[in-house]
Amino acid sequence: xxxxxxxEVLRRDLLTRMPKPxxxxxxxFLSPKLRTPLTLPKSLLKKPIVVTGIERRSKFLVFxxxxxxxxxxxxxxxYWRAETKRSEIKHDHVIIEWENGDLWVYxxxxxxxxxxxxxxxxxxxxxxxxxPEPFSDEFLAQPVIDKIRGSQRAIKxxxxxxxxxxxxxxxxxxxxxxxxxxxxxxxGNRVSFESLRRLLVVIRNTLSKAIDGGxxxxxxxxxxxxxxxxxxxxxLVYGRSGEKCTQCDSKIQSKKIQGRxxxxxxxxxx
DNA sequence: CTTACCGCCTGTCGGC
DNA sequence: TGCCGACAGGCGGTAA
Numbered sequence: 001x002x003x004x005x006x007x008e009v010l011r012r013d014l015l016t017r018m019p020k021p022x023x024x025x026x027x028x029f030l031s032p033k034l035r036t037p038l039t040l041p042k043s044l045l046k047k048p049i050v051v052t053g054i055e056r057r058s059k060f061l062v063f064x065x066x067x068x069x070x071x072x073x074x075x076x077x078x079y080w081r082a083e084t085k086r087s088e089i090k091h092d093h094v095i096i097e098w099e100n101g102d103l104w105v106y107x108x109x110x111x112x113x114x115x116x117x118x119x120x121x122x123x124x125x126x127x128x129x130x131x132p133e134p135f136s137d138e139f140l141a142q143p144v145i146d147k148i149r150g151s152q153r154a155i156k157x158x159x160x161x162x163x164x165x166x167x168x169x170x171x172x173x174x175x176x177x178x179x180x181x182x183x184x185x186x187x188g189n190r191v192s193f194e195s196l197r198r199l200l201v202v203i204r205n206t207l208s209k210a211i212d213g214g215x216x217x218x219x220x221x222x223x224x225x226x227x228x229x230x231x232x233x234x235x236l237v238y239g240r241s242g243e244k245c246t247q248c249d250s251k252i253q254s255k256k257i258q259g260r261x262x263x264x265x266x267x268x269x270x
Numbered sequence: 271c272t273t274a275c276c277g278c279c280t281g282t283c284g285g286c
Numbered sequence: 287t288g289c290c291g292a293c294a295g296g297c298g299g300t301a302a
Binding site: 035110112170 | 294296
């Protein structure tokens with residue numbers, strides 16, 4: 001469900017809600033597994049778990065602990081809910097019970113999400129092959145451009161490939177390509193250097209604006225308060241097939257690229 | 271090596 | 287009304 005902006009908005013939201021002191025009294029797993037098994041080492045059960053921070057890598061949330069980390073992912077349909085009194089909702093899977101009684105509940109109907117403990121970040125296999133973060137300096141550097149220009153795949157598939165860059169999912173890929181004026185089907189090796197340069201800046205700006213707008217709530221995504229994001233109202237092409245392009249008279253097209261719905265304007269994107 | 275497709279899951283929606 | 291297929295913010299494994 002969520003792409004980088006939605007995870008980042010959630011991360012900031014959770015950080016402001018984290019009780020001080022940040023000690024977990026009890027951690028409950030209500031299902032045997034999400035995408036991967038929900039298990040904890042016995043050593044973790046003996047004393048309160050102390051959370052020292054919440055970070056984001058790619059579309060993953062990283063809960064820093066005094067000893068180790070929790071690595072969490074929302075998959076397609078996951079959300080975190082902050083509450084003071086337990087409300088049982090179908091598909092609740094993980095409950096973090098803080099020492100002050102606050103509850104953080106992870107709910108995920110499709111169970112594509114992840115909640116794992118790792119003694120050390122370095123051994124998290126999800127992170128080993130990731131490309132640069134859109135807000136890092138490396139994002140605009142030559143290696144990213146070389147990777148894109150060295151591929152014959154559709155440019156949309158390339159920017160959604162976490163080995164090339166992280167954070168861009170199906171919504172923001174269409175949005176950024178539209179704003180950059182690049183046809184999503186165009187092979188990476190046929191996009192000009194100048195266009196690519198512009199595209200990278202557009203991706204960064206699009207993600208940044210989406211964070212400012214509280215992310216995009218298409219169906220499932222909500223903040224920890226249950227509140228929806230607002231950025232779906234700013235979508236120029238995603239979910240708008242048949243509607244008029246904002247810059248010309250033609251209608252927004254929709255077609256699949258690698259099984260994912262793709263939206264574009266055939267006049268404005270070449 | 272690169273690339274497209276499949277599977278993992280549940281819920282919802284549109285067509286018949 | 288109900289049934290059935292298509293589809294949904296992700297991601298890795300696999301097979302060609």
